[in-house]
Amino acid sequence: MRIMVTGATGMLGRDVLRVLQEQGHLCRGVSSADFDVCDVSAVLAAVAAFQPEAIVHCAAWTAVDAAEADPAGCCAVNGMGTLNIARAARTTGAKLVYISTDYVFDGSGDAPHEVNAPAGPLNIYGLSKWQGEKAVTALTSRHFVLRVSWLFGHGGGNFVETIRRLGREKDRITVVDDQIGSPTYTLDAARLIAQMVLTSRYGIYHVTNEGFCSFAEFARVILRADGSRCQVVPISSDEYRSTARRPLNSRLSKRALDENGFPRLPIWEDALRRYLLGE
Numbered sequence: 001m002r003i004m005v006t007g008a009t010g011m012l013g014r015d016v017l018r019v020l021q022e023q024g025h026l027c028r029g030v031s032s033a034d035f036d037v038c039d040v041s042a043v044l045a046a047v048a049a050f051q052p053e054a055i056v057h058c059a060a061w062t063a064v065d066a067a068e069a070d071p072a073g074c075c076a077v078n079g080m081g082t083l084n085i086a087r088a089a090r091t092t093g094a095k096l097v098y099i100s101t102d103y104v105f106d107g108s109g110d111a112p113h114e115v116n117a118p119a120g121p122l123n124i125y126g127l128s129k130w131q132g133e134k135a136v137t138a139l140t141s142r143h144f145v146l147r148v149s150w151l152f153g154h155g156g157g158n159f160v161e162t163i164r165r166l167g168r169e170k171d172r173i174t175v176v177d178d179q180i181g182s183p184t185y186t187l188d189a190a191r192l193i194a195q196m197v198l199t200s201r202y203g204i205y206h207v208t209n210e211g212f213c214s215f216a217e218f219a220r221v222i223l224r225a226d227g228s229r230c231q232v233v234p235i236s237s238d239e240y241r242s243t244a245r246r247p248l249n250s251r252l253s254k255r256a257l258d259e260n261g262f263p264r265l266p267i268w269e270d271a272l273r274r275y276l277l278g279e
Contacts, residue, residue: 003197004052004094005029006037006085007059011156012099012148015190016056023194028052031059037081047088054095054197057085060129064103065243067124074124079131086139095142097197102149102181102208104130107247110180114253115147115204123244133204144196145204146189149250150218152275153186160275163219167228177216177234181250182208185271187279192265201260206252209268221269225276 003020007013008029017029028050035042037059047055060078061067067074082098089096105113106120121127136143152158160183166173189207196205213221216234223230237246254264265271 001054001198002026002050002052003028003054003056004047004050005056005058007031007057010058010062011153011158012151012186012189013056013058014155015153015186016058016193019187019190019194037084038076040084040087043084043088044091047092047094051092052094054097055085055089056097056099056193056197057082058099060099061125064123064125064246067128068243071124075128075131078125078128079135082132083135083139086136086143089142090140095144095197096136096140097144097146097193098132098136100133100145100147101126101129102147102250102252103247104133104147105247105250107179107249110249110251112251112253113206113249115206115256122247125244126247141202142200143202146193146196146207147205147252148184148189149181149208149252150183151186151189152183152272154275154278159183159215159218160222160272163222164226164228167223167226167230170230172231172233173219174233174235174240175216175219176237176240177214178236179246179248179250180212180214182210182212182252183218183268183272184208184265185268185275187275188265188271192262196262201262203256203260205256205260205262206254207257207265208252209265209271210254211267211269212251213268221272225272
């Protein structure tokens with residue numbers, strides 16, 4: 001299959017591109033160096049030139065706090081940029097895989113969010129990704145909208161590496177303990193994406209590693225695996241006072257995966273172990 005992967009130099013995009021290439025697909029990985037997703041003419045030209053049968057759209061503005069200071073910039077990339085990719089996919093007849101986020105939800109309650117639960121983003125980043133979802137679902141029926149959360153992987157800054165660094169530098173660190181979700185290994189997500197794109201089981205899916213934890217618990221497991229004696233001091237999100245509000249409940253239901261015959265990802269502790277071993 002001919003597949004274009006946007007954001008191919010990013011953490012998830014790199015793994016998606018690698019997995020697809022290992023499986024023998026003819027792939028073109030692109031980044032902002034190739035074209036600006038906000039430039040519709042450039043997007044249409046690049047997609048028309050390659051004529052992909054599928055596009056995996058990983059490119060995104062992911063700096064959550066920075067988005068609060070530049071909402072127009074964030075929404076241009078994640079909203080309008082995704083609209084342009086969806087236009088190109090519709091024009092060429094390509095399937096479209098769009099990577100979204102748990103941040104489209106407001107984080108209320110303590111039950112896992114179903115794929116059809118009402119959106120209610122608390123920050124600009126979440127709003128921009130929700131705009132992207134609406135663009136994809138409105139413009140093409142051949143879409144997979146995949147909501148992921150708490151990504152970590154090789155080749156990019158992530159929570160795991162931040163905690164490992166702090167564990168070497170400090171005796172104790174403060175980490176929020178009231179945000180609950182699922183750490184997700186980009187390689188595991190990439191493998192499911194590679195399986196999914198070969199099918200016509202279109203729709204919205206939640207793609208995260210199995211199991212739930214708080215960021216504080218996640219940090220403790222990381223430090224323990226790293227052999228660090230650094231202590232984790234739990235604090236609330238209100239005490240942490242980040243620029244952007246984060247949802248407290250980022251639990252995502254995998255019912256859609258089950259109903260459509262897709263496998264669930266391994267438990268997050270196993271994913272972390274494999275990541276730390278360099279797998």
